[in-house]
Amino acid sequence: MTRETLLRAATQVILDKGVEALTLDAVAHQAGVSKGGLLYHFPNKDVLIVGMVEQLIQDFETALQEEFDRDDAPGTPGQWLRAYIQATLRISKQSLALIARLSSIGVDKPELLECAEAYEQRWRQRLKTDGLNPRTATIIQLAIDGLWFSEVFKLGSPDEPLRTQVVQSLLAMTRKPE
Template sequence: MIGTKKSKARSATRHALLQAASQVVLDKSVEALTLDAVAQQAGVSKGGLLYHFPNKDALIAGLIEQLVLDFETILQEEFDRDADPGTPGQWVRAYVRATLRSHQQSLALVASLSTVVATNPELLQPVQAYEQRWRQKLETSGIDPVRATIIQLAIDGLWFAETFRLGTLDEPLRTQVVDALLAMAQEHD
């Protein structure tokens, strides 16, 4: 019981530190993300921060991992609330809807962290394992794997455009594109 309480406390502290790091990036910039700034934002000592994240790269990796875990949670929620559970394409439809539910704060954080990841691509290694699992689920969702991949690439492209504010779609075109992707994920061969 005591071990569980300590584990929960560590997890809560780690989460609070990641929230503080997110705030530093969002309020200032990724360049302002220092261990000192995060410790100050979180109201902990630098030693307390170093206990959970031994360096800045570990902190950034933690932020990236948290973004992926948040997406995984949304993905499961969308899978569970699918209007046609157990039908082919359910996982693909969940992926489309989960991608669309990305929070503005998460989008801003991803955009900011992209500069760091560009110079240190090793930080994305944990994401690649998730990406592989998502791809496998897309390809085995019960619809044509090529169609599932096209849907994923299209929704990822829309997400990318909105994240980096590149050629975003106006309404009603955006809704029509999303509806078409969801319809493609509903079609059976």
């Protein structure tokens, strides 16, 4: 039994039944393992949730690197930010649903999301060294994060084609260093 299998099982429990149904017993049952097998990898529910958050971040980091490597203007200002925009757009509907549900846990237990803060700091540092005016880069990042937030929580997300136009405008802004 791998950690990944257990994390997928935990994700499925949350997506199918909600955060309140996330118990070690439910995850073990979903994964088809004994509770002891689960406890070997995740000694308690908080460690399991941190593992889920870390997996989401790692998936985003992988997408971010893929988009960075695929950029059509490598080595130019804004390359990292273009990758950030594209990676943000690649987040699956399932991941968006999981993030929305996990955020309710983070409100009560902010220590569970400390791992996310380390990545956020690293991303802010990359933003500062991407070759764009820091003010413009911050505006772009906040805009794509806002679009992502609206889609996670289904609050005021623009419909097509406006969403596509917004994204295209943000990408164009990464190509105009001030």
